Amino acid sequence: DVKVTQSSRYLVKRTGEKVFLECVQDMDHENMFWYRQDPGLGLRLIYFSYDVKMKEKGDIPEGYSVSREKKERFSLILESASTNQTSMYLCASSLGQSNQPQHFGDGTRLSIL
Amino acid sequence: AQSVTQLGSHVSVSEGALVLLRCNYSSSVPPYLFWYVQYPNQGLQLLLKYTSAATLVKGINGFEAEFKKSETSFHLTKPSAHMSDAAEYFCAVRVDNYGQNFVFGPGTRLSVLP
Numbered sequence: 001d002v003k004v005t006q007s008s009r010y011l012v013k014r015t016g017e018k019v020f021l022e023c024v025q026d027m028d029h030e031n032m033f034w035y036r037q038d039p040g041l042g043l044r045l046i047y048f049s050y051d052v053k054m055k056e057k058g059d060i061p062e063g064y065s066v067s068r069e070k071k072e073r074f075s076l077i078l079e080s081a082s083t084n085q086t087s088m089y090l091c092a093s094s095l096g097q098s099n100q101p102q103h104f105g106d107g108t109r110l111s112i113l
Numbered sequence: 114a115q116s117v118t119q120l121g122s123h124v125s126v127s128e129g130a131l132v133l134l135r136c137n138y139s140s141s142v143p144p145y146l147f148w149y150v151q152y153p154n155q156g157l158q159l160l161l162k163y164t165s166a167a168t169l170v171k172g173i174n175g176f177e178a179e180f181k182k183s184e185t186s187f188h189l190t191k192p193s194a195h196m197s198d199a200a201e202y203f204c205a206v207r208v209d210n211y212g213q214n215f216v217f218g219p220g221t222r223l224s225v226l227p
Contacts, residue, residue: 004156009154033214040122040219042217042220043203058214090156090157092156099164101159104156104158106154107155107156
């Protein structure tokens with residue numbers, strides 16, 4: 001079974017802090033993704049990566065950056081957290097073929113005070 | 114551009130009744146379609162997928178979906194609802210031929226009444 005692990009289930013930070021969200025997958029997947037989920041808006045793609053040290057912007061990259069130094073790990077960074085970044089953050093991974101599903105972690109509920 | 118519409122943000126059914134959750138998509142490439150379920154405070158779990166084989170796809174927990182190209186639909190059904198089916202359901206379509214990005218619908222929250 002694919003396991004996607006997000007480092008924290010709940011996180012509370014203050015405005016202006018630099019925040020790191022970590023995601024690790026154990027199935028040697030090429031692709032990794034970061035989404036945020038807000039009520040009524042569904043899932044919105046922040047960044048994704050198809051390979052180590054590779055990253056691409058998604059639909060809402062502003063205020064975020066990512067790092068993928070190893071294949072199994074994909075980190076999301078909030079450079080200077082703001083209250084409008086309070087959300088549920090979901091990490092996903094998948095094999096390279098386009099007919100493969102994405103596998104999700106349990107999410108990190110982030111609150112910025 | 115690819116998009117997904119889910120009719121009804123909230124659907125209520127009685128236990129034992131038919132579940133029907135609607136999904137319509139638009140795609141400029143042959144569609145790969147997916148249904149996911151999300152239980153409270155959890156991530157998304159794959160229910161089933163359509164990847165150009167059989168148009169009627171069976172998934173986990175008794176769910177199935179039928180791909181209808183002429184209607185650009187991929188509705189999710191289950192003959193008899195169970196209390197444990199209460200959750201949020203997301204339909205997704207892949208974005209392009211080469212990548213692995215999806216567009217997700219806004220979700221439908223399913224309530225099951227005793």
